[in-house]
Amino acid sequence: MRATSVFSLLVATVGTHVSAQTSSTSSAAPSTTITPEGPVTGKLGNATVVSNNPAGVVYKAAFPEAPFFKAAYPDGGNLKGAVIATANPDGKGVLFKLKLSNLPKSGGPFIYHLHVNPVPENGNCTATLAHQDPFVRGEDPVCDKNLPETCQVGDLSGKYGAIPEGKDTFEANYLDLYASTHEGIGAFFGNRSIVFHYANKTRVSCANFELVADGGGVPLPSAETSVCSTSIHPHPTGANATRTTTTILSTGAVTSSTSAPTPPSASTVPIAAGTSVRVGGAGVIAFAAAIMFML
Numbered sequence: 001m002r003a004t005s006v007f008s009l010l011v012a013t014v015g016t017h018v019s020a021q022t023s024s025t026s027s028a029a030p031s032t033t034i035t036p037e038g039p040v041t042g043k044l045g046n047a048t049v050v051s052n053n054p055a056g057v058v059y060k061a062a063f064p065e066a067p068f069f070k071a072a073y074p075d076g077g078n079l080k081g082a083v084i085a086t087a088n089p090d091g092k093g094v095l096f097k098l099k100l101s102n103l104p105k106s107g108g109p110f111i112y113h114l115h116v117n118p119v120p121e122n123g124n125c126t127a128t129l130a131h132q133d134p135f136v137r138g139e140d141p142v143c144d145k146n147l148p149e150t151c152q153v154g155d156l157s158g159k160y161g162a163i164p165e166g167k168d169t170f171e172a173n174y175l176d177l178y179a180s181t182h183e184g185i186g187a188f189f190g191n192r193s194i195v196f197h198y199a200n201k202t203r204v205s206c207a208n209f210e211l212v213a214d215g216g217g218v219p220l221p222s223a224e225t226s227v228c229s230t231s232i233h234p235h236p237t238g239a240n241a242t243r244t245t246t247t248i249l250s251t252g253a254v255t256s257s258t259s260a261p262t263p264p265s266a267s268t269v270p271i272a273a274g275t276s277v278r279v280g281g282a283g284v285i286a287f288a289a290a291i292m293f294m295l
């Protein structure tokens with residue numbers, strides 16, 4: 001009896017909650033739920049901040065010589081340049097650096113996204129499928145850049161602005177907290193692609209991300225707070241954060257070369273103090289090279 005009445009109450013509460021939420025949104029935004037904390041757009045919630053990106057990992061997507069949509073370049077050529085994505089040194093988010101030139105003369109403002117699938121060998125941008133959207137948000141309603149956590153993880157132009165038409169070049173640098181260089185999670189984009197579109201969504205060109213620096217393959221622990229409470233792991237906060245990152249990168253660079261970062265597990269999470277203080281000369285050079293590359 002008691003369980004039944006609790007259940008009834010729960011159903012009634014949820015019902016009221018849902019109707020209150022849906023009535024405040026338009027029909028164009030069927031998936032948005034308004035909560036006391038703000039709108040929630042994804043079926044799996046809003047995008048979550050990724051704070052355990054492995055330090056020193058860099059991916060690069062360089063556009064090919066020929067466009068996918070040939071009519072965008074009637075005189076030949078293609079969009080030039082690349083998107084470089086670097087794990088934030090503190091592990092929180094990814095720094096995106098766009099440097100593009102030879103933009104199409106019309107069809108803007110241009111939009112671009114991380115797409116779910118890589119570009120196949122034949123260069124077919126359609127095969128990259130939809131935007132990277134691990135929280136199952138969909139494209140509607142359009143991204144509100146003031147609430148980036150409610151946007152699709154892959155909707156970079158939605159979150160940070162479209163590329164204006166009428167200029168030959170475009171550069172941007174920003175930190176996205178929701179994308180990840182941490183292999184194995186939905187927000188990981190290293191095995192995916194970037195697609196450059198006309199404003200009307202026509203796919204002009206696309207490129208795959210490729211690993212250009214692996215940071216030594218030593219990921220930061222996923223359960224950062226719990227690991228930090230132990231005595232064997234230096235606490236990565238404040239002034240120590242950079243030093244800790246440097247140490248991990250340097251140590252890893254000495255012991256590992258090209259292996260891709262692996263998701264942390266019980267056996268890889270703890271970093272012994274003895275290991276972390278061993279910084280070889282080669283490691284320092286590798287770190288300096290990584291910084292130079294980022295600049």
Ligand SMILES: [Cu+2]
Binds near residue numbers: 112197
């Ligand atoms: Cu796209």
